[in-house]
Amino acid sequence: AQSVTQPDIHITVSEGASLELRCNYSYGATPYLFWYVQSPGQGLQLLLKYFSGDTLVQGIKGFEAEFKRSQSSFNLRKPSVHWSDAAEYFCAVGVTGGYNKLIFGAGTRLAVHP
Amino acid sequence: GAGVSQSPSNKVTEKGKDVELRCDPISGHTALYWYRQSLGQGLEFLIYFQGNSAPDKSGLPSDRFSAERTGGSVSTLTIQRTQQEDSAVYLCASSRASGPGNTIYFGEGSWLTVV
Numbered sequence: 326a327q328s329v330t331q332p333d334i335h336i337t338v339s340e341g342a343s344l345e346l347r348c349n350y351s352y353g354a355t356p357y358l359f360w361y362v363q364s365p366g367q368g369l370q371l372l373l374k375y376f377s378g379d380t381l382v383q384g385i386k387g388f389e390a391e392f393k394r395s396q397s398s399f400n401l402r403k404p405s406v407h408w409s410d411a412a413e414y415f416c417a418v419g420v421t422g423g424y425n426k427l428i429f430g431a432g433t434r435l436a437v438h439p
Numbered sequence: 440g441a442g443v444s445q446s447p448s449n450k451v452t453e454k455g456k457d458v459e460l461r462c463d464p465i466s467g468h469t470a471l472y473w474y475r476q477s478l479g480q481g482l483e484f485l486i487y488f489q490g491n492s493a494p495d496k497s498g499l500p501s502d503r504f505s506a507e508r509t510g511g512s513v514s515t516l517t518i519q520r521t522q523q524e525d526s527a528v529y530l531c532a533s534s535r536a537s538g539p540g541n542t543i544y545f546g547e548g549s550w551l552t553v554v
Binding site (some may be wrong): 329357361366368376426428431432 | 442443470472474479480481482483484487489494495530532534537538539540541542543544545546547548
């Protein structure tokens with residue numbers, strides 16, 4: 326069955342530090358992979374997505390993610406975190422089969438210290 | 440509006456009552472999804488609409504849950520005889536079409552509390 330694992334429930338970083346959020350997926354075919362961010366009181370916003378091609382994808386707000394098929398991973402990175410990046414981050418795999426059904430991980434809550 | 444709109448944004452109801460949650464997708468979006476986000480949990484898929492039909496209802500937790508979509512636009516998620524375990528954020532999302540290349544846009548959710 327398809328699944329997404331985000332091993333870190335909470336992460337705290339200092340402002341200006343680098344960030345990596347881990348995501349591992351289980352899916353039999355070539356995955357469509359997504360990272361969403363949810364700020365307090367707001368809906369989910371798409372940060373970036375991977376469908377095919379270059380395994381390093383760039384997103385909004387300075388985020389990037391790298392697809393590694395051999396590790397079944399799609400980790401999210403940012404070189405320098407800003408206080409406004411504090412939010413919950415969700416990794417998702419798109420299950421194909423006629424439509425785009427997203428299977429989400431449990432999320433990683435990011436706190437940023439000044 | 441430009442985004443997915445959901446109402447009510449917050450709802451407190453007594454156990455055993457029925458509730459209706461409404462979703463207005465982005466104009467022109469044919470695909471509509473409902474997800475549920477429980478405290479400390481990820482997002483759980485509930486149902487998918489293409490137009491007014493629901494090819495995938497596999498995520499609805501029980502027969503107390505139902506949803507419909509009319510005019511290829513507005514959708515209503517109904518929970519009958521609410522239970523405390525139904526307390527969650529119910530998120531609606533839409534996309535222009537249903538293929539995997541189409542970005543899914545989420546609303547801000549309806550926070551449901553069953554007391």
